[in-house]
Every structure is written in C-alpha cells, then in structure tokens.
Amino acid sequence: MxxxxxxxxxxxxxxxxxxxxxxxxxxxxxxxxxxxxxxxxxxxxxxxxxxxxxxxxQPPATLPGTDLAAIEEQRRLLLQGHYLTGRNWLLDNRQRDGQVGYEVITPFELSDGRILLVNRGWVAAG
CATH class of the missing domain: 1.20.5 (Single alpha-helices involved in coiled-coils or other helix-helix interfaces)
Incomplete structure (x- = not known):
C-alpha cells in the first residue's frame, strides 16, 4: 500500500x-x-x-551692516531700529503643548529704512 x-x-x-x-x-x-x-x-x-x-x-550678525542674503538660517541677529507698533499680525491656530494660540508677528524698521518681520512669540488663545 x-x-x-x-x-x-x-x-x-x-x-x-x-x-x-x-x-x-x-x-x-x-x-x-x-x-x-x-x-x-x-x-x-x-x-x-x-x-x-x-x-x-557664531556671534550675532548686525543689521543694518550685513547683507541679508549672506546670513545663514538660525543665525542670531542684532537689529538697530524700532518696532512698528500697532501693526501686529496674529497667525491663528498655532499649538503649543496641546493648547491653541497665536504667533505674534511684528514689523521691525531698521535704521536704514528696510523692514523685517519678527516673530515675537506665541500667546495662548483667550
């Protein structure tokens, strides 16, 4: 079998x-x-x-006095000028640690007249 x-x-x-x-x-x-x-x-x-x-x-770059195109990403800057108060922008729906808030962006006028946008930080939504 x-x-x-x-x-x-x-x-x-x-x-x-x-x-x-x-x-x-x-x-x-x-x-x-x-x-x-x-x-x-x-x-x-x-x-x-x-x-x-x-x-x-690296030490901070000074503005005005340094070409913006030559500045590396994440380089610290020393700015000479003033903030244009009353012209803040709020970027909505930004989150930090699970909480909703805003990023505050303010224009900064350099002493030579150029304007930069500066992120001044985050604030919680009220």
Missing part, C-alpha cells in the same frame, strides 16, 4: 507555501530599500543639526 497522501489538501498546502514564499521574496527588497532610506535620512538630519549648531555658536 502506498501511504503518500495525494489529497487536495496536500496540493493546496504546497500552493499556499509557494505563494507566501513568492510574496516574501518580492517584499524583502522593498523593505531593505526602505531601511537604507531611513538610515540615509538619519544621516542627513545629523548633518543638518551639526550645521545648525555651528551657526548658533
């Missing part, structure tokens, strides 16, 4: 394993590529943070 099963359940089981194997073989390279992409993004973020730390250690 032959004791090897030749039933439909055995054929279905073999077909099922073949499909799972194919799915894994197709999915694995995609997941590997996503993993390397994440590692690349982490390295980009570390490089950006190092560049920002280097800029933050």
């Amino acid at each position: 032959n004791s090897q099963p030749t039933s439909a359940a055995s054929q279905c089981s073999t077909a099922f394993h073949w499909k799972v194997t194919l799915l894994c073989l197709l999915t694995f390279p995609v997941l590997m590529a996503l993993g390397f992409w994440q590692l690349d993004r982490a390295e980009q973020k570390r490089a950006r943070e190092a560049a920002l730390d280097a800029v933050r250690t």
Whole structure:
C-alpha cells in the first residue's frame, strides 16, 4: 500500500507555501530599500543639526551692516531700529503643548529704512 497522501489538501498546502514564499521574496527588497532610506535620512538630519549648531555658536550678525542674503538660517541677529507698533499680525491656530494660540508677528524698521518681520512669540488663545 502506498501511504503518500495525494489529497487536495496536500496540493493546496504546497500552493499556499509557494505563494507566501513568492510574496516574501518580492517584499524583502522593498523593505531593505526602505531601511537604507531611513538610515540615509538619519544621516542627513545629523548633518543638518551639526550645521545648525555651528551657526548658533557664531556671534550675532548686525543689521543694518550685513547683507541679508549672506546670513545663514538660525543665525542670531542684532537689529538697530524700532518696532512698528500697532501693526501686529496674529497667525491663528498655532499649538503649543496641546493648547491653541497665536504667533505674534511684528514689523521691525531698521535704521536704514528696510523692514523685517519678527516673530515675537506665541500667546495662548483667550
């Protein structure tokens, strides 16, 4: 007597394993590529943070007196001029620590007549 099963359940089981194997073989390279992409993004973020730390250690740039286009992002500034009071803008729907509020933006006129917009901070909505 032959004791090897030749039933439909055995054929279905073999077909099922073949499909799972194919799915894994197709999915694995995609997941590997996503993993390397994440590692690349982490390295980009570390490089950006190092560049920002280097800029933050520099002394403040003085305005007027420095070309605005030459100033790096996150560089501290020493401004000479005055705020244009009564012309504040409130940016609505800003959140901090789960609380809704506003960002306060005020124009600042430099002593040479140029105007900059300064973010003066956040206030809670009342």
